[in-house]
Each structure stands twice: as C-alpha cells, then as structure tokens.
Amino acid sequence: MSQLLEVSGVSVSFDGFRAINNLSFAIGSAELRAIIGPNGAGKTTFMDIVTGKTRPDAGHILWGDKSLSLLGLNEAQIAREGIGRKFQKPTVFEDQTVEENLLMALKAKRGALSVLFWKPASADMERVRALAAEIGLEDALGRISGTLSHGQKQWLEIGMLLAQEPRLLLVDEPAAGMTPAEREHTTAILVEAAKTRAVVVVEHDMEFVRRLNCRVTVLHEGSVLAEGSLDHVTANKEVIDVYLGR
Structure with a gap:
C-alpha cells in the first residue's frame, strides 16, 4: 500500500503548552485508521495541522504521490488537494432536502460564478443517488434535512x-450520541469508504473502535505512544497507565 500522508517530526505549542510534540506517523492511500488518546493528547490539533487550520512550529507534512508539502498551503488549497474533514457536530443545510445537500456538495467543486448558473446533469443526479445509497439515505432524498435524526x-x-471525492477523510467522533443501530451503520459506511480512500477516525469510544477493526494509533502528550491492532495497543502497559487506567 502506497503512503498518502506522512507526518514527520511535527511540533506545535500554544502559550508554552506543547500540544503536539515531535509527532511522526504515516497513513496509507486506502486505509482505515483510528486515533485514540486521553483528552489533551493532541488528536484535534493533529487534524487542525493536517487541514491547515494550525501551523506547526517544526516538522514536515508530505502529501500524495509527489510528496507535496502541505505546510505551504492554506485551508482551501488543502481541501482542493483532497483532504476532507468532518467535525463532531454535523453541519448540514437544515432547510434543504437531503438531495439538495448532496447536490450542493457536488457543486462545491465548481467556481463561484458557475455555481449560480449550474443545473445538475443526469450524471450528477446518478452520483447523488449512488451517494445516498452509500450512506443509507436513498429513501430520504426528498426529506428536509432538519427532520433527520442525529x-x-x-x-x-x-x-x-x-x-x-476526497483522498483522505478525517472524521471526529462519529459515534457520539448515536443509537446502537446507527453506530453499526456508521461503522459500515466508514469501512466501505476506506476501500477507495484513507479514512482517519478520531474516537474516544473503544467499543466503536473495536468495530472498525483497523490499525490504531494512540496519542499521548502530543506524540505517538503505541500503534497496532486495538488488542495490541490496549495490552501495552504505558497505554493502560495513561488512558485505560484512568
């Protein structure tokens, strides 16, 4: 599996507090990865750095086949490179239908002016139906998004x-506030998505991470404490001390 994202020796401090401390690890081009760790471990800051929201004080972040440095790019340029981020709280257009939300997301790839005059072609509608099927909302395309469950x-x-069509999807605590059935479906969506792209899930919920059945990176005080299967990392004495033992 080729490498898609390489984080190397990255550090960042806020007011003297080192949120990320010489962080190094890599993500493959079609890989599902979970990142876990106690509060303050640097999980959100890691996502902020990769998406260009926060600039590191030191280190390198290389992207894609050509090892492009992400540090010279702003948030919009990084998004165009194919890095998508989902925050914990869902942000959808509540007054629009599911279909309109998905169409608007397709449109986001076009220039500001062309969006004003854009009319969806049959291929766009097919793509929207395929996306709705992938996320399990094919029967809800006409529903107003504000009426959907969490x-x-x-x-x-x-x-x-x-x-x-991101090449890397960063997802923050997707299982929070979900029913058991919803969590199961969320697992299926993420596992399927990771067959064709990299998906990194930042999560607190160990049961959800177990369902993902993927490689796990444990962060502690801004650097990698352990990496491997969930069973491997949860048997690590240091991980037990800093995370599971609390």
Missing part, C-alpha cells in the same frame, strides 16, 4: 464530504 445528519454530512 445519526442520519451525521451520515448526510459524510455523504457531502464523499461527494467532493
């Missing part, structure tokens, strides 16, 4: 990100 809004937002 879990369904999360799936719609994942669908909107997938509409932009």
Whole structure:
C-alpha cells in the first residue's frame, strides 16, 4: 500500500503548552485508521495541522504521490488537494432536502460564478443517488434535512464530504450520541469508504473502535505512544497507565 500522508517530526505549542510534540506517523492511500488518546493528547490539533487550520512550529507534512508539502498551503488549497474533514457536530443545510445537500456538495467543486448558473446533469443526479445509497439515505432524498435524526445528519454530512471525492477523510467522533443501530451503520459506511480512500477516525469510544477493526494509533502528550491492532495497543502497559487506567 502506497503512503498518502506522512507526518514527520511535527511540533506545535500554544502559550508554552506543547500540544503536539515531535509527532511522526504515516497513513496509507486506502486505509482505515483510528486515533485514540486521553483528552489533551493532541488528536484535534493533529487534524487542525493536517487541514491547515494550525501551523506547526517544526516538522514536515508530505502529501500524495509527489510528496507535496502541505505546510505551504492554506485551508482551501488543502481541501482542493483532497483532504476532507468532518467535525463532531454535523453541519448540514437544515432547510434543504437531503438531495439538495448532496447536490450542493457536488457543486462545491465548481467556481463561484458557475455555481449560480449550474443545473445538475443526469450524471450528477446518478452520483447523488449512488451517494445516498452509500450512506443509507436513498429513501430520504426528498426529506428536509432538519427532520433527520442525529445519526442520519451525521451520515448526510459524510455523504457531502464523499461527494467532493476526497483522498483522505478525517472524521471526529462519529459515534457520539448515536443509537446502537446507527453506530453499526456508521461503522459500515466508514469501512466501505476506506476501500477507495484513507479514512482517519478520531474516537474516544473503544467499543466503536473495536468495530472498525483497523490499525490504531494512540496519542499521548502530543506524540505517538503505541500503534497496532486495538488488542495490541490496549495490552501495552504505558497505554493502560495513561488512558485505560484512568
């Protein structure tokens, strides 16, 4: 598996507090990875750095086949390179239908002026139907998004990100606030998405991480403490001390 993202020796401090401390690890081009760790471990800051929201003080972040440095790019340029991020709280257009939300996400790839005059072609409608099927909302295309359950809004937002065809999807605590059935469906969506792109899930919920059945990176005080299968990392004495033992 080729490498898609390489984080090397990255550090960042806020007011003297080192949030990320010489962080190094890599993500493959079609890989599902979970990142876990206690509060303050640097999980959100890691995502902020990769998406260009936060600039590191030191280190390198290389992207794609050509090892492009992401540090010279702004947030919009990084998004165009194919890095999508889903925050914990779903952000969908509540007054629009599921179909309109997905169409708008497809449109986001076009220039500002062309969006004003854009009319969806049959291929666009087919893509929207395929996305709706992928996230399990094919029967809800005509529904106003504000009427969806919390879990369904999360799936719609994942669908909107997938509409932009990212090569890397960063997902923050997707299982939070979901019913058991919704969590199961969320697992299926993420596992399927990771067959054709890299998906990194930042999560607190160990049961959800176990369902993902993927490689796990444990962060502690801004650097990698352990890496491997969930069973491997949860048997690590240091991990037990800093995370599971609390």
